[in-house]
Amino acid sequence: MESTSPVQAIDNLISELPWWGWVLVAALGYLAVQVYQSVHISSKLPPSPGAFPVVGSFPLMGAKDGEPAHQMFARLGEKYGPICYLRMGNVPSIIISDGNIAKILLKDQDHIFASRPWMSAGKYMGMDFQSVVFAPSGPHYKRLRKIYTLELLSNKRVIASHGIREARLYGTVKSMHEDMERGEATNLSSALKTLSLNSLIGLIFGLTEDTVSKKLGTVDMEEVKDVVRCAVELGGEFNFGDYIPIARWLDLQGVIKRMKDLTKRMRVIAAGVIEEHRKLAASRGPSSPDDLTILDVVLNLDGDDVLSDDAMAGVIFDMIIAGSDTTAVSSDWTIAELLRQPKLMKKLQDELDAVVGKDRLMRESDIPNLPYLQCVIKESLRLHPPAPLGIPHCSIQPTTVAGYEIPAKTTALINLWAINRDPKNWKDPLQFIPERFEKLDVSVFGQDFSLLPFSAGRRGCSGMLLGLTMVQLIVGTLCHSFDFRTQGVKETEVDVINEKPGLVSMRAQDIFVKVTPRLSSHLFKK
Numbered sequence: 001m002e003s004t005s006p007v008q009a010i011d012n013l014i015s016e017l018p019w020w021g022w023v024l025v026a027a028l029g030y031l032a033v034q035v036y037q038s039v040h041i042s043s044k045l046p047p048s049p050g051a052f053p054v055v056g057s058f059p060l061m062g063a064k065d066g067e068p069a070h071q072m073f074a075r076l077g078e079k080y081g082p083i084c085y086l087r088m089g090n091v092p093s094i095i096i097s098d099g100n101i102a103k104i105l106l107k108d109q110d111h112i113f114a115s116r117p118w119m120s121a122g123k124y125m126g127m128d129f130q131s132v133v134f135a136p137s138g139p140h141y142k143r144l145r146k147i148y149t150l151e152l153l154s155n156k157r158v159i160a161s162h163g164i165r166e167a168r169l170y171g172t173v174k175s176m177h178e179d180m181e182r183g184e185a186t187n188l189s190s191a192l193k194t195l196s197l198n199s200l201i202g203l204i205f206g207l208t209e210d211t212v213s214k215k216l217g218t219v220d221m222e223e224v225k226d227v228v229r230c231a232v233e234l235g236g237e238f239n240f241g242d243y244i245p246i247a248r249w250l251d252l253q254g255v256i257k258r259m260k261d262l263t264k265r266m267r268v269i270a271a272g273v274i275e276e277h278r279k280l281a282a283s284r285g286p287s288s289p290d291d292l293t294i295l296d297v298v299l300n301l302d303g304d305d306v307l308s309d310d311a312m313a314g315v316i317f318d319m320i321i322a323g324s325d326t327t328a329v330s331s332d333w334t335i336a337e338l339l340r341q342p343k344l345m346k347k348l349q350d351e352l353d354a355v356v357g358k359d360r361l362m363r364e365s366d367i368p369n370l371p372y373l374q375c376v377i378k379e380s381l382r383l384h385p386p387a388p389l390g391i392p393h394c395s396i397q398p399t400t401v402a403g404y405e406i407p408a409k410t411t412a413l414i415n416l417w418a419i420n421r422d423p424k425n426w427k428d429p430l431q432f433i434p435e436r437f438e439k440l441d442v443s444v445f446g447q448d449f450s451l452l453p454f455s456a457g458r459r460g461c462s463g464m465l466l467g468l469t470m471v472q473l474i475v476g477t478l479c480h481s482f483d484f485r486t487q488g489v490k491e492t493e494v495d496v497i498n499e500k501p502g503l504v505s506m507r508a509q510d511i512f513v514k515v516t517p518r519l520s521s522h523l524f525k526k
């Protein structure tokens, strides 16, 4: 009998292996790597609950049904310490629950942690990672971020665009007054969302009060609002496919399919508004720099700054999505806290009456003269940061943090919610006490690592001044204009504990209020 050499035997096996044999070999190989990674969690990594093959640490994270992720991560922080290692499916991740360690990532090693991990939201809704929110660090991101800082959201442009925000807000004040005249309660939470969305749409597209709810050329503004609503929902949905490759491939949750459909709608809207804006700009001739909308500025960029169609679509949707719900929920949490504590509400109203008077509505230019309003908003951003986990960061190279080894491509989640409530830094951290800021000079803009509502460093929120100004103006104007009586629940029992899960921290229950005007009656006439 002819003998076969081992090499020949392997050769024969390979050539005769059926397709399912290859699938089996690939699956066994994948499993072997997973088992190796699970048992081989290096002792130099941060403390960890451990990990299983394929699903990693997911079953060990102690997730509770309906619980927001930042609360679950805060519990992990209490158990495993301020830096905790998780393998989320296939993805090495660290959770940071301490301001001093956040400072290492966002300041000392900002150049290492300023990238973003791969996320299906970035691939699809982020226009193939062209949008600033999802772009990994590199020349494209650097160029975009510079455009945001110097052109789109510069201090000068934020100040110059105050009229658009004030007009939208005064419109909301008048419709709440109309609800009152009809004897109806206003759903305040929902009114705040509509207001923020309309303000952002106004800033970007430059629509007037009449057209903001109608059409811009071929683009229906209701379609824009629906796309934004779907994007916020989809962005907040947990997608296993981001962590487990096979789940991405199978798309069992249908997230990728829905994102692809939504991206098509986003591209159609972006193409429509860009075309309309080009036509309008051509017919209108040159405008003064202060009258330009965000989209005018984007279209006027020249030289190396000119953006591709996808990057322009990214700017439009990044700004509306990142800016609208964050400012709406922050205003909602603040008013909820003030309703629970009538003394604080009165103190704020007294300050507003003294500075603004009763014969006009508040303006953005009043804010520097309203120190208590500033303290109220700071305290609200501390206790209820609207984006409690920020947006995931990603390391671009291996590094050491607090004595632990962190591999390259590790996702870093910074628990801003836990940091802002750290009892090491804040007395009575769970109480809403604006007075704590009366004698404490702490900035919300990322210089103080015990207070990080906007995160910090090169990846920190690029709309922080705009966001802060909007919340101050909205809360100040509404509390100045009205006294509130809640419907369905006593003022002092408005829920300021429970949240809906999602990217943005929303209160679990909408607030319904009946209002009584506090200012001269002519201010409420349409």
Ligand code: HEM
Pocket: 132, 133, 134, 145, 318, 319, 320, 322, 323, 324, 326, 327, 330, 385, 386, 387, 389, 390, 391, 392, 393, 416, 453, 454, 455, 456, 458, 459, 460, 461, 462, 463, 464, 466, 467, 468, 471
């Ligand atoms: C109270 C309101 C707001 C809060 C609390 C807030 C908070 C945040 C946070 C925590 C991040 C993540 C930062 C990180 O990755 O470390 C972020 C990112 C971002 N925010 Fe805001 N935001 C607010 C309003 C706005 C507004 C009004 C805009 C613009 C219209 C905006 C635009 C952005 C953008 C573009 C990013 C991504 C920055 C980047 O990746 O470089 N935000 N925001």
